[in-house]
Amino acid sequence: MLAGKIALVTGATSGFGEATARALAGQGARVILTGRRKDRLEALTRELGAALPLAFDIRDNTAVKAAIASLPPEWQSIDLLVNNAGLALNTLSFEHQPMADLEQMMQTNNTGLIYITHALLPGMIARGSGHILNISSIAGSYPIPAAMSTAPAKPSSPSFP
Template sequence: MLVLITGASAGFGAATARLLIQRGHRVIITARRQQRLHALQQELGANCFALAFDISDEQATSSALQSLPPEWQQIDLLVNNAGLALGIDAAQNSNLADWKQMIATNISGLVSITHAVLPGMVARNRGHIINLGSIAGDYPYPGGNVYGATKAFVKQFSLNLRADLVGTAVRVSNVEPGLCGGTEFSKVRFHGDDTKAAALYSNVDYLSAEDIAETIVWIAERPAHVNINRIEIMPVAQAPAGLTVKKKV
């Protein structure tokens, strides 16, 4: 199986690349950070191909895919992992640039690369797209505003792709993790504030990047007639619990 993973320089993407290589697949790793990609490619060996570009740049995405050698072009699995959250402020206090960057990466970038890769899958009548959503796309919380909205888009886009692809052998899945530590996600969200990021995971048995990677690979390796539409994963320590009610003073 030939796999393309976006956002593969760290976190879920890097963990998934490692596991897929271990299981004998060939993997194209993509991300913005060329040095990190190169280091991961060196670690993973000849069955790994590194491609550095910014997925929020449509032209860069197109050019990068077109530059792939012929033997790396027929992608069987696209893992749309690239994404980020920025800020945790209430909507009225949020930074508009953060909102736009989340939309550009989590929605526009995902849509652009899917649009580029999907026709080949349909033409070959095989393939699988696994999108990385989030429980934030299902459960609102204070400060989730645009991040949660982008992940709700990912969920609905995944389901609508399934509707369009009925009659083909192409599969689409959406993986929706809950609280997951050991990645750069919260550090990015808190704009580099390590103290705030660490506090979020203090004294919690959170999910790991490897937990999510194992789930992605399990979905990808189901029999060809099986499609996992969506899967929601939380640590035991987390649960969707109640609605906030503000009492009068």
Template sequence: MTDIAFITGASSGFGAAIARRFVADGRRVIAAARRRDRLDALAAELGDALLPLTLDVTDADAVAALPGSLPEEWRDVAILVNNAGLALGTAPAHQTSLADWTRMIATNVSGLVGMTHALLPGMVARGRGHVVNLGSVAANYPYPGGNVYGATKAFVQQFTLGLKADLAGSGVRVSDVQPGLVGGTEFSNVRMAGDDAKAAAVYADTVPMTAEDVAEAVSWIVGLPPHLNVNRIELMPDVQGPGPFTVKRG
């Protein structure tokens, strides 16, 4: 039986890389995102093994309707990759935009929770499945300007562990994949509100990880024997380490 994987945020970055890797691994993929043109290009590249689906994970009604709205032959989702997410801004908490905070929470927390709530019951009923949540090292290593973004990823970490506690023995696995510095995606461009120079500066004089590196890790995790669960995996390039404590002097 060919596993069906549902990937959110699949129009670019980690999501697109994971979709390509899963298809190469012999899986069928539902690639969901807001940007239909990007999804159609991915479908043209990967063929019938990929089903493009226009979806905004912050649309609670659309997410809740997923189990019954998918084509019949695509409904037995065995792998959910909760990848849709974003960081907005680097300002300190007292100077940042409340709208940015709200949008990060809506996508990184509420969107992820809604997707899980929609597709998890089917996995449990079938006695097999895997929920892979894309977290971040920011869940564990706070840094100036990370405030709500880091908090959303800390939620993802704790939510993953809570799911694991609930699902023990169910045949459904749950994993939190926590990347560090990754280049070649839109992540920093989005965070810097389209300022390409600021985004590029994040990776200056480094060799960061790539989206394909993250896809490799996800492929390995879901390909492990079904009795083995990776609770959490942290990924960093060798040029990165945990940040120092913030110390205000003077």
């Protein structure tokens, strides 16, 4: 069904991205596998066969552009971009979140998506075809209830139940 198509999956070293890459390959697509863990990318490439490992940190726009520029000609006409790379580092309420965690989540989930999309969309427009699938989370629409938070315990107080 996807024979002859090329897909690029971000965050293909585990979880949804890895499963998506397997599913796309199962449908006959050639799949560019991305993520930072090169060993996992190479193992999945060996398993899938018609795949290409492309290791980079999606938070680094220079690395993103260099990785896309390094694609062999026969891998450059990408038909499908699956924006999957992302993470949720903790369930703390906002005021308890370490700034480093907030920065990593924003730079990966949001800015990284912008970098890779900006690198690939012009080619799709020039070819007059292409699809982009963005994987989000319900946590992007609704806050995780404080009851689930692992925030430091509130100071005990006789009036606090």
